[in-house]
Amino acid sequence: MRGARDGRRKQGEHAEEAAARYLARKGLHVIGRNFHCRGGELDIIARDGQTLVFVEVRYRGTSSYENPMESVTPRKQQRLIRAANFYLQRHQLWQYPCRFDVIAIEPGRLRRYRAHWIKNAFDAST
Known part of the structure; x- marks a missing residue:
């Protein structure tokens, strides 16, 4: 059981690195990764x-x-929004416009990974 969990974690780390x-x-300029707070986690923060x-x-x-958006449920979206609000508050960045993107990483043939990027996947008003 632990080996499978470690394998998924490693796979996730590789996917996040490929996405960055x-x-x-x-x-985009990546300014943060794996930001954790009580409300959730942000995989990548970029400008x-x-x-x-x-x-x-x-x-x-x-x-x-x-579809990668199907796995980002409304509950998951709310956790991401809470984590983003906490990040903005902690770093005093309220003055900047924000958006939420989803990027799906999958194995590719010629390259190690392929990316499917969904800009403005959802917003904080949902």
Whole structure:
């Protein structure tokens, strides 16, 4: 049981690293990763110009046909929003516009991973 959990954790870490590299190639500046607070966790915090971007990373295997947004349930969205609010408060960044993105990482053929990026996947008013 523990080995499987450790394997999933490692897989998640690799997916987050791949997502951070992908976002950097797309021009975003990653300013934080794995921010934990009582309300939840933010996988990646990045800056896209003057906009702060909170990115949820989802790994899906080749046999998964699930849309990555389907795995980011309304409950998960609320946890991300709470964590983002805490991050903004702690770092006094309320003046910046924000958005929530989801990036799905899956195994690729020629490259190690492929990314599917959903910008503005949801907003804090949902």
